[in-house]
Every structure is written in C-alpha cells, then in structure tokens.
Amino acid sequence: MNIGIVGLGLMGGSLGLDLYTHRQQTQDSNSPAFQPQSYRILGISRQQQTCEVAVERGVVDEASVDLSLMNQADIIFICTPIAAIAPTVAELIPYLQPHTILTDVGSVKKPIVDSCSALWPNFVGGHPMAGNTQTGIDAAQHHLFVDKPYVITPTANTSLESIKIVESIVDLLQAKIYHCQPEEHDRAVAWISHLPVIISGSLIAALKQEDNPDVALLAHYFASSGFRDTSRVGGGNPELGLMMAKYNREALLRSIKSYRQTLDKITTYIEQEDWETLDKQLNQNHSDRLKFHF
Template identity: 45%
Template structure:
C-alpha cells in the first residue's frame, strides 16, 4: 500500500517511521523543506515535497492528514484535486465532531482517526517508530462512512502496533475531554499556581524538591501550547462541563480540610484509590 502523510511532526513522523519500517511505500508532504530533508535523512519516507500536487505522481491509496486541528479541513479541501477516486483519507486530530462529518461531505472516503499517543516535544526530530505500540488508536466512523475506509484504517492500526477502538465522534470527544483535555487544563493550572509562590526562597526550594509526583501531575500542562488551545477551542462544551465538575470536587475537598472533617476526606481518598484502579493504564502489567 502506498501512503502519503501530510504533516511530518511528531505524529506524522512517527507514523512514517513505523510504516516504512514495516515495508510500506511512504511519501511525505511538509510546508518546511528542512523537515523533508530530515524525514529523508531518517529514512522515514521514500520521497518528500512541499507541494500537495506531488500526490498525483505518488498516487497514494491512503492519505493521512497530520496537521494541527484547524488545518485539517482546509488541507483536505486543497487535496481534493490530487486524490484518485479510490484514495482513503484520515486525520489524527484530538477532537472529532468538528472534523468528521464536514470532511466526509468533502470526501466520502474519509474516516476520522485519533492515535492516543504523544510527547511533550514536537517535530520530526522527536518521532519514534514505536510511539503507538500498545496504545489506543480511535476510529470514529459515522453512518456515511464507507466500509473500505475502515478496512484500510484497521490495517494501519494493526501495522503500527496500536489497539483499535471504534466509537462515534460525539462519544469520543466527551471521553477525551475527561482523560486528555481536562488534565491539560488542570496540569497547567498547577504549574501556574506553584510558579506564583510569592516567596522566591520557597519557590526555588519547591522546584528543587519536585520529584515524580509533581512530574507526573504537571507533565501534560508543560506540553505544546497549541495542542491545549485546540482542545479547549474545538471541544469547548465538554471541557467546560468537566472543568465545572472538577471545581465542585475541589470545593468539597476545601470544605473538608477547612472544617477538619477528616472522615469525609478519608472516605473520598479511599474511593478515588478504588476508582483509579479501574483504568487499564493503572493496572499492574503481567
């Protein structure tokens, strides 16, 4: 299968590395010529260019749009003159409702995708062939989605070593608002709160003492600002609802501590310990 990847950042570059490693013919498109040169030097792609028109010569069977979320639909629109009638197109955006139906109307062989993997660094230089191994890769078909698109995307998911998850765009956006988008906002708020400590001696000591607990809690808030902005802007209602729910729980914790209601706080923490274990990512590995 011939695959073209538009956007060779962390996700696009990692997909390119893995697919090339698995023997697929992979071609890249990037706005930055230097990125193309890096992708070629890494052996991630067989050919790379800066113009979408180059797709005609490559005639890919699958095109993956790995651009920032705001650019997915404009990129697909610009791609249309260069796609063959049987070319399947997918994206990797973290929000699906604003993308999937309009994209399917533009190109019937579109299916929404979202690999649940990432790092705090971006760019082709951060790409890893095994970035998706063992991670969920969400596919979000709708009623209009054609079966052949799913078959090709299922092959892609298997080849990169990910675990395929099927759901509709609305459910996807509500779920990732809880486990991806809300944590970014909480983590960013934690970093800001610590950084606003007025005593410089205490602030410096806190930075010195910060260990795995702070690292794990703050990691996603120290990531790429554009990604956090995309989450909030394009999944606004779900993020707002979840922020309000979170604030209510914080207020309850504040009340327990303020009134020294230790039994209430203890029961709460015991409950969260049990619930934490329900997430597969937190279960002991065999």
C-alpha cells in the same frame, strides 16, 4: 498501495518510521505478502529540509513540499495540527483520486469529522492516543503506537471498506483499535486528556501566585517526581492545549465544571476537618484508579 502522510512531525514521522520498518522486515523475511504490506510511503512537509531528513531517516520513500505528490496516494494520513486539518483537506482535493481515503490523527473528532466529511465524503476520523511533548521530524520514533489505543470514529455514512483499509494499516502499528462516535470520543478525551492539560497547567500557574519569594524558590528546589508528573502535560505544547480547548470547548467545559464541584467538596472536607469523609474519598480514588487500563 501508496500511503500518504501530510505532516512529518512526531505523529506523521513515527507513523512513517513504523510502516517503513515493517515493510522492510517483511521483505527481508520473505513472508507471504498481502495488500497492506505492498506499499510505498509518500510524505508532505512545509519545509524542504524536513522532506530530506524524512527520506534519509527512512520515514518515507519520497517527500515533497508540493501537495501534488498526493495524487499517487490511495490513503492519506493528515498529521497536521488540529486547526490545519480541514484546510489541508480542502487544499488536497484537486490532487485526489476518486477512491482516495482521507484520515486524520487529531485529538478532537466531532468538528473535524463534520467539516472534513463535508469536503471529502471518503473521510475516516482517527485518533492515535500516543505521543509526547516533543515536536518535529527529529521527535519521530519507532513503536510510538504499540499497545496504545487508536480510536476510529466512523459515522453512519462512512464507507465500511475504507474503515477496513484504515484498520489494516493501524494493525501494522500494533495499536489497539477502538470504535466510537465522534461525540463520544470528544467527551471521553475531555476527561482523560484535555481536562488534565488544563488542571496541570493551572497547577503551574497557581504556584506563580505564591507571594513569598523564599517559599516560591524553595518550591522550585524541592520539586521532585510528584510535581514533575503532575505538571508534565500542563507544561507541554501550548498550541496543542489551545486547540484542545478551542475545538473541544463544550465537552471540556462540562468536565471542568464537574471537576470544580468535586474540588469544592474536598475543600469543604478540609475546612471542616472532616478527616473521615476525606479518608473515604482518598481510598475511593485509590480503588478507582486501579480500574484504568494504562
């Protein structure tokens, strides 16, 4: 099996690192081989230097700036920014074998699955819920996906065999596999990923509106773990935040409106000095947070 990776940044590079290392460990241990372990890793980047670094670091066996390398691939992970996923599929089509499986790692699924499935029927939507604010091949790291959710979003027309093959590779990453519909995925991640980016970014922007320069300066000096943790995702990759809003617009707006209503209620509690109700809400928040599987 030949595994292709288009886009050798944080996600694609980390994917390649773990697959490359897993294969090496399997070969060294002389354990019985099965199909997913008998693979070569092929990479594509827009920059020749990235290709060279990827080979040197053991991210891929071979890399190129030429998409024709993907004519050897049985499955291809598209690890580009969201806006480039569908155009990349279109560019790949002339080089694909009829059996080639395409999958992606985009954080929005409905528009991607719709557009890419129309271009290439053997497409399996995917989203590993892992990552950080770093970018580029130098950000690639081992074990990025271990114990993290990896969401697969098949439709009624998605090949079951293709889903199994994607799952067999994801299993090697030691990620937790979940299945859901693309629409369900987008509504869920709007709450736990995209809305936090907007809220966090709004906190940073709101602080700039402090009209007393001495207070603003003190806030910068005093900022510690609370502000650091709350502002982290809002201060991340601006392009990623924009793509989340653009491609998951409907679900994000829905969650923003609900959040605004909740914030308005809390504002009212404070204005009216309704400490009892506020206390109940804060205790409920504390209890509800414990239910999440971090």
